[in-house]
Amino acid sequence: MSDDIVLDVHDLHTHFFLRRGVVKAVDGVSFSLRRGEVLGLVGESGCGKSVTALSLLRLLPKGAARTVQGEIELEGEDILKTSDREMRQIRGRKIAMILQDPQTSLNPVFSIGNQLRETIAKHFPGPGGTVTQRAIEALRNVRLAAPEQRMDQYPHQLSGGMKQRVVGAIAISCEPLVMIADEPTTALDVTIQLQYLNLLKELQEASNMAILFITHDFGVVAKMCDHVAVMYAGRIVERGPVRQVFDNPTHPYTQALIASVPKMGDQRGRLHTIEGQPPEFSDLPVGCRFAPRCAFVEDKCLSTYPTDFSVGNGHTSACWKLEKPE
Amino acid sequence: MRNLPWIPLTIISVMLFMGIFAPFLTSYSPIDQSLPDKLLPPFWEEGGSIKHLFGTDIFGRDVLTRLYHGARVSLIVTALALLVGGGVGLVIGIVSGYVGGRLDSLLMRIVDAALAFPTILFALLLAVTMGQGLRTIVIAISLLLWARFARVVRGEVLAVKERDYVALAKVHGCSPARIMATHILPNVLNTFMVLLTLHVGVVIVAEASLSFLGAGIPPPTPSWGLMVAEGRGKISSAWWLSLIPGVAITLVVLAFNLFGDWLRDRLDPKLRQL
Amino acid sequence: MTEPLLRVENLRKYFAHTKGILAAKNMGQVKAVDDINFTIATGETLGLVGESGCGKTTTSKLILHLENPTSGKVLLQGKPIHGMEREALRDYRADVQAVFQDPWSSLNPRMTIGKIISESLTVTKWGKRAEIEERVRDLLIEVGLRPEHAQQYPHEFSGGQRQRIALASALASKPKLIVLDEPVSALDVSIRAQILNLLKDIQERENVAYLLIAHNLATVRHMAHQTAVMYLGQIVEYAPTKSLFDDVQHPYTKALFSAVLPDHPDLQNDEIVLAGEVPSPLDPPSGCRFHTRCPFVMPECSQEEPPLRETKPGHLVACHLYPTA
Amino acid sequence: MRRYILQRLWQGVILLILVTTIVFFLGRLTGNPADLMLPEDATEEDRQALIETLGLDAPIHEQFIIFISNAVRGDLGDSHRYRTPVVEIFFSRLPNTLMIVPAAMILAILMAVPLGILSALRRGGLIDKFSGTIAVLGIATPNFWLGMVLIYVFSVQLGWLPSARMGGFEHYVLPTITLGTFLVAGFMRLIRSSMLDILDSEFVKLARIKGMSETTVVWKHCLRNALIPVLTLWGVFMGGLVTGAIVTETVFAWPGIGRLTYEAVIFRDYPLLQAVILMDALLILLINLMVDILYAYIDPRIRLAE
């Protein structure tokens, strides 16, 4: 089973070194991704999801951020140790990424064909015709009508959903092992989102690629993911198979989060809420980061960060509550 | 405090100090001549003396004294031109951007014309029509500035106007005038301030260019631009006449630019494109 | 029938789509809102849902008197609001307030919270300074903030807090109706719940009506008494919320509902994946506007525009599939 | 696209009319050219005679109508001073200016683009500081003074380059540098800042994610986008360029249109002034139009708009 692991992230720490202090945006994140697995990464805004993703690609803002600790093993090789050159070969080819906003992630001054071809030409160099064929194929894969004509169009001539599919086509065109999707549908309409998610799922199943799916929408997780990791203030607090986490959330944060989502079924009760604010990254509590907002807080929570406790079946949770009395 | 840009602030304060206290800093007059003392070099050069630290000009006037007083004139020109040009630009930019429609189109066409048109020619025409003097220069340079300000401010207003708080202000019942005054104006002031600081250099150099073309501050009143223009023919024999005010200009422009950059970073990093 | 609080009658808003600066050439019209009707009763919430760009915000702007309608009327307690005198408009401003989507742009960063909240009171000369300050205090407490916050500036607050401030400023003039244009879409899941709860509390306390515009059907389900579904500038289905959610009728509404992702992996929707893109409002399809994407399309759909018809008591649908009740 | 150009042209015509009218009337406020042409001891009689010869005795609005109706027919009159058709004079001078202005622009672009880009890439680094200093010097140094220092150093002291006038290649060096400096400064600042924005943009991130090399990212994805604001602010540069041309041409005794314009003002040569300003405006218009076309070429959002 473990042979199947394509991406193994271990104890990743990525910090921002800012004038006002060190922002520990990712502070000890570990997870692994198997071939064909879709892992959802959920959490509140600003908890470090995107920074985790960018750390995997080594595309953190230069100067400000650095991965200070940890290993990222892609097919068993630590990509934090590879050269920039090799890293460029990995990007796009082995790890691809879809960004959140289709409006801004395509370069407005080049045709989409141009942008698609350059990726393919980079990773599968070949005669122009072949590259173009492949590009058209990629557009066709994402169900874009009349792909030949689309090649010469510019981003502003496409709708949001079409653009997002182009971005998807770019990501998939090089048949990557791992795809990171950073909230790829937040900017889309629900109906278009559904189209897109179905498409992604289909493509994923067909190519058996692994996806790290970043979102804060539990619906999306439920639809897309096999496993889910819940992140809070730079750390993963709970992780496990989707069903298990949904049915039986063990971390108080996860519980609260799931409870606070309005449901389609019930009507007009009061919603569950989490009081308070997430902590400031530059001023993190020593103990459990959720402790100040937690309904079940104990003394221990305030002094020591909990270790991961297994709840079985690969389901773990970082909460002292789960510590078995010795 | 720690993050204040000390170097630019120091230079700017020195200039302000020189300008404000010019008469008390020196026992010489900036315009009274002393022909026998003409063209003394600065004190560190052979023939120079500490009586005239930066030497004397062709009329035997103390260069340092003129530098002090020139700071004052340059300050006044800069302040007035920025006030008038900037003020007009600010108002037009706000009104044009907020009101929009045909008025906006019209105003922006005029701005385009003013931007593309060599204002220096109007400055010359003005100097020729109204005579040289502070007033002419201020008007001329304001003509140069207003359009730039108007354009940038308008761009900013277009963005600010789309913010929800402007719509909400209408919902709250504010009149357009009130919205412009309390919601738009304060929110474009950052941009405006940054523009102001960055244009100090433009004004000082424009004033110098006008002096060169014979339409600047009329002598004997010293201004830094005029001092450079007057000394330009003596680069080889009396370099201090143009170099010293030239360096002063550069320092001040540098200081204002650094300060402006700092202000921009502080106030609105999105303003980089100025 | 008693007059509802707000009535919208045959409201239309067409935006001239122009190109050019001096010699503007009309390139057609965006029919952002095209003949819509609905009412809102005192103390009740109308939910307005629909795809992006279908005209929800435009409708809200028309109601807020931020845009003038191309035709049709908006009536508050029976009085048409467009073409009012200044005086009347001022009263109207006090009666109808709004909270918008983006908490980051809805507060003027250069004004203190106190100023922001009291603005509508100040411009209408609602009372003496001390009275206004007193009211601001009360409002801050009402939305769950502290009176000291009045002295602070918006940048010191989080998104959720800002939305509370926005709500306080909307409440200041004791409005009868608050337009909520996606008030929680920009907020985190956990904060969202707080605001929704607060909105409900306030409605109960103040008997204020809401026009709640949202993408999120669950939110509408949670909040609204009535729900209207919009597609390309028109209302395609309009019903009491419960009736709508229990018995979705219009194909577009169905598609919309099916696109809502269930919260649990075991739950499955009968997904109706719509084909194609949203048509351009510049050039809407003839007949039923949804016919280009409709899975149940019939020949007459492209010919004839279906009227809104009551299929059940209070449940209106515009679709040829439902000829009569 | 065609619409866009037509629209630009139409705006240009309005601008021309505006400018011409202003210049016509403002020009007449500046005093009578007869006063300048007559010798010191001329009598009032001489003066009247000359005014008649110059056609300046008619009421000003009549003069304006005559001017406009002639101008429409392409006749802009004879220079008071040179007694030759102003159009002829203008076109005899134009090529001279057209030799340094583009040279200055090319110099500016050649220097500003790499420096601006490099300093954005290595923000806060050595190149950034260096080019920042150059930019401030470029902004803070009056053109004329720079020109004179250059002459003093490179022709008088070092004897490497001629000090003035037109001639072979070596004659272009100093004027081009003088004129180009402020452009370099302006462009550089602008490119740097727009590069900084673009480097932060999502599409650059995406390009990197795709595994594109830094070279492709910078020179393909960034550069074109970075040029857009430069072109948007072109108008600001044009105004400065004409000022620069007047000063530079004066310093280097360069018989171009900048200097011609200046003289037309100083000598109250109305026909020349009117013509030159009209032509200057036309020229600026054409250049701006070219820039607009270039802009459209670079930015498909404009090119492909109806």
Place this chain on the structure above:
Amino acid sequence: PASAAQKGTLVVALDSLGGQNMDPILEGRASHAHFQAPMYDSLVGFNFEKGGIGPGVAERWELAKDGLSWTFFIRKGQKWHNGDPLTAHDVKFSLERTMSKESVASRSAALRRNVKNIEVIDDHTVRVNTNGVQVHFPASMSRAVFQEGQMMPKKYIEKVGAAEFRKNPIGSGPWKFVKSVPGDRVEYEAVDYPHWRGKPNFKRMVILLVPEESTRVAMVRTGEAAIASISPEAIKEVEAAKLKMISVPATMQAVYYLWGTYRPDQKDNPVADIRVRQALSMAIDRQQIIDHVMNGKASWPMPFATFGYSVDTDTERWREWTRKAFRYDPKRAKELLTEAGYPNGFDLKFANTALPGTPYMVQIGLTVADFWSKIGVNIKYKHYEWGAFRALRRGQKELKGAASMYRTAGRPIAVARYTSGFMSKSLSHLFGNTKKGMNLCDELCQSFDKLSLEVIQARDPDVRAERTNRMIEMVANSWVAVPIIEGMGYWAINPKIVGAFNPIPGRHEFGDVFERMPRADQKAWR
């Protein structure tokens, strides 16, 4: 000998080329003496040694017994650049062309007034009948005075027309026109035959317009130009650069005027008091201006508009007089002010201007202003652009009771300056005017009018001299137009290109000496 052959190009850099018009009747400014003089001869020429007039196209001239006509005897063997001979017909043609309505030459109107008609007696004799006695008529035919004597080719112009002549002008001077690029340069080629003015030593000549002084100096330093006009300010640079400096003596006089002192509304203006006016003169340390502003290259002035070479004036007397009258005596000046009732000074408007090419006038003005403030006068200094100043002078509204600076070019006949400055009908009418019915011409003004007419018409040289000196005295004692210094024309010369030569005293421009300039290899500077 080989050394006498014409070679090389003489490049001259000037600050101004005026209208750069090659047609003599279309140029009204002094700069014609730079660029027309090389190719056109004048009916009357120069006295190269002393300054003033001398033989030109006409070898000699004489006044008729009745004083009503002048006969000119034309030098034989002169020819136009196209080979046609220059005859009396050309002289008549030229004068008539200059008098035509089309002409804007500076004194064309005066010529029209003064000349009745012109007769060709034979090919080499021409007679000009004048309206009344015009004793100074021949002088006005010399470039030493005005430009109206320039000779134009009758046959050529009649054949090709004026337009073509303007494009391709020919003259009879030692330089042939090659090309004129407006605003840039005029090019010439030397004639290859002996010319009475001299045969040029250079093959070609280019006169350049280089507006910026330091650029001109730089060009001479690098050898890009052989000669450049400069202002006294640049003298130090030129000397430091080991260039040759030529100063042409007595080319101009810097003067200040006090305007409208006769007007009733200026009665209470301090400058209406002659003591105040004298005090103003005494406050000026002329020697300092000469030494420091003019860098020693200027001299003590003679009375208003007179020079060492002026005709009909008692040079010795006036030299002596000015030594004393123009002395620097601030103490006495203060006393005079006190006597006049202004012990604490007064406000005085001072309008300064600089003709193109005379930037040092600004400096002189500033220095004068400074001296005046030193005796307590509160100077309101204002600088005017030249064109604006001239307009100002016409209306005189802003100038009443104010001082202004002025520069008069050196000319041998002083009377013209006096009449244009003081006659009641003149533009400046410093003593009063009779225009528009306002009779503001008091005794002084009337006696001046009378005297100046006598000067113009007196045929007896002694009478003329006596009247002239009385006129000078009248103006000098009024302290209304007061000389400050006598200035020079300044030129920087690259001694590696041009050899030693002498300029014409009083004639700043070199148009009449280019042909006399040797190459450096022909005659070295000492």
